[in-house]
Amino acid sequence: MNPCRIAVGSTRRPKLQAVQEATASFAAKLSPGVPLEIQGHEVESGVSHTPSSREELMQGARQRAEALNKLLAESGERADYCVGLEGGLDVAVENGTRHVFLESWAYVTDGSRGHFGCSGSIEIPELLAEEVLSRGTELSIAIDRYAGAVGIRDGQGAWGVLSDNLVTRQESFRLAVVAAFAPFYNVKMYRAAADAAGM
Numbered sequence: 001m002n003p004c005r006i007a008v009g010s011t012r013r014p015k016l017q018a019v020q021e022a023t024a025s026f027a028a029k030l031s032p033g034v035p036l037e038i039q040g041h042e043v044e045s046g047v048s049h050t051p052s053s054r055e056e057l058m059q060g061a062r063q064r065a066e067a068l069n070k071l072l073a074e075s076g077e078r079a080d081y082c083v084g085l086e087g088g089l090d091v092a093v094e095n096g097t098r099h100v101f102l103e104s105w106a107y108v109t110d111g112s113r114g115h116f117g118c119s120g121s122i123e124i125p126e127l128l129a130e131e132v133l134s135r136g137t138e139l140s141i142a143i144d145r146y147a148g149a150v151g152i153r154d155g156q157g158a159w160g161v162l163s164d165n166l167v168t169r170q171e172s173f174r175l176a177v178v179a180a181f182a183p184f185y186n187v188k189m190y191r192a193a194a195d196a197a198g199m
Contacts, residue, residue, distance in 0.1 A: 004031035007072060007079035009064035011040040013154060015085050018173035025178065029185040031080075039079075043067040050132055050139040051088030054103070058116055060086035061107035069111055081184070083108050085173055087157075088139065089132065090121065100129035102139075102158055104169070106176035108184065117179025119172035122162050 004027075008019050016038065023036050030036075044067060045060035064084030072079055084107045092099050101121035107114055131142040140153040147161045157169020183190040 001034060003035045003037040004081075005079045006036060006038045006081045006083060007068050008038060008040045009043040009045075009068040009082065009084045011042050014157060014168070014170040015173055016040045018085070018170045019083055019177050021170070022174045022177035022181070026181060026185040030181065041068055041071060043071060043084075045084075045086055047086070051086060052091060052133055054090045057086050057088050057090065057103060057105045058107070060084070060088070061105040061116065062114065065107045065109050065114065069109060081108055081110055081181075083177065083180070085176070087169070087173070089124070089129070091133070098126075098129075100124050100126075100133065102162065104159075104172040104176045106173065106180040108177070108180040110184065113183075115180050115183045117176045117182070119175045120167075122159060122167070124158070124162060 006019065006023060008016055010016065020038055023030065023038065027036050043064050046063040046067070047056050047060035051057045051060050061084040064086065065082045066084070068084065069082045072082070085104070087102070087104045090101045090103050092101065100123065102124050103121050104119040106117045128142055128146050131137045132139050139158060143152050143158040143161055144150055152158065152161060153169065156165055159172045160168040
């Protein structure tokens with residue numbers, strides 16, 4: 001029996017573990033009786049090192065998945081699904097005040113269609129927002145300085161630092177992956193909605 005192959009556009013441990021954990025939770029719906037095989041590949045996002053808008057986050061996640069799909073096709077490999085993950089910032093203005101949120105996004109494609117999913121959002125301190133948005137410091141470097149640690153993005157991530165480890169980087173990406181895969185594992189609901197809309 002051939003496994004259901006899921007390729008991830010990253011080799012970073014928190015991202016791979018997030019996909020592993022997410023897909024394990026819906027594996028029986030996605031590919032009943034078929035084992036899942038998850039492999040990481042390093043690909044470029046095509047966006048800035050710290051995306052600073054929801055649109056750029058979505059673009060980065062999609063471009064990672066599409067670059068991975070192309071890379072596999074050119075090397076003669078195949079995957080049933082390609083997953084792109086992107087973390088960064090989204091800026092909103094409410095009541096005249098700027099608020100900057102950390103978000104994690106996922107994009108999943110089976111080669112013919114694709115869907116997005118997002119984690120929740122957590123507001124980052126203004127000092128950290130200034131460092132990243134105004135001074136151009138990469139978020140991973142700024143959060144290391146802010147927390148007085150090294151290599152945070154390969155562990156708890158900025159999510160863990162900001163939420164006091166109640167939500168880690170891995171958990172934020174897990175939620176984004178569960179959401180992005182929903183049209184693939186919950187086909188009945190999405191097909192019914194499309195049929196009702198006459199699509």
